[in-house]
Amino acid sequence: MFTKAITRRPGPEVVDGITSQNLGKPDFELALRQHDAYVQTLRDLGLAVTVLDAEPGYPDCCFVEDTAVVCPEVAVLTPLGAPSRQGEQKTIAPELAKYRELVVIEPPALIEGGDVLLVEKTFYVGLSDRTNEMGAQALADAVSPHGYETVVIACCPSLHFKTDVNFIGNNTILVSPCCDDMEQLAGFDRIVVEDDEAYARNCLYINGTVIVPDGFPNTLAKVRATGVETVVLDMSEFRKLDGGLTCLSLRF
Ligand code: CIR
Secondary structure (H helix, E strand, C coil), rough: CCEEEEEEEECCHHHHHCCCCCCCCCCHHHHHHHHHHHHHHHHCCCCCEEEEECCCCCCCCHHHHHHHECCCCCCEEEECCCCCHHHHHHHHHHHHHCCCEEEEEECCCCCHHHHHEEEEEEEEEEECCCHHHHHHHHHHHHHHCCEEEEEEEEECCCCCCCCCCHHHCCEEEEHHHHCCCHHCCCCCEECCHHHHHHHHCEEEEEEEEEEECCCHHHHHHHHHHCCCEEEEEHHHHHCCCCCCCHHHHCCC
C-alpha cells in the first residue's frame, strides 16, 4: 500500500530533455497541465503528494523515478546514468530522508529507478545503458538485509526495464514480446503489449487502480479485463521525452 509520492514539476527547459522519439518538442504549458492532472490523480488515489519545483539546469528533472529506489525500510539514491541528469538525486535526498534511512550508490555502479520493478519482496532489475551489473549488485546489497531478493534480467535493449515490463496487480504484468519468455518472469500472468502500443506498457499500479496512458485502446481493454479499476491520463508531452507514467513519481 502506497501512502506517499514525490514528484517534481517540469521547468521550461523540459523542451530540451533527452529523447529517442521523433515526436517533436514538448509544449511546456501542456506538460504542466498534464503534470497537474497526474498529481491530482495520485491524490485522488489516496497518496500524500509532495510536488517539488523544477530544478534549473536539469531538463529531465520531472522524471524523479530514476533518482531513487524506495521500499518500506530504506531509500536507495541512484547515480543517474545519463550525464545531463547526474546530480538530480541530490535534491531528492533531503525529501526522502524525511521518511527513510538513505543508502547512496556511487559510480562506477550504475542504476536508475526506471530499471527497477518491486513486487512484494522481490526487486526485478533490468540491465540497460543506464544500469549495470555493479548497480544491480549494489541495490541487492542495500536491500537484502531487509529480506528482499534481487533478480537481474537482461531482455530488450530499451531505455529502461519499465519501458517493457510493469506490474498491474493480481500477479499480472504487462510485457513486451521480447521480455515475454524471460524465465525470471514466468511466475507472473503476462499480458503481452505489442509494439503498436509499446508506450502503454508503462502503466502505473497504485493501491488497486491502474493508471493507463490515453490513446491505447487495446491495452486499456486488456487491463480492464483483469477486473482492476483504471484511470486514463493524457501523457502526450512526456511521451515526447521517453517518459511514462511511472517515471513522474517516487511512490512509497
Ligand atoms: C531520460 O532519457 O532520462 C528521460 N528523457 C526519460 C526518463 C524516463 N524515466 C523512466 O522511464 N523512469
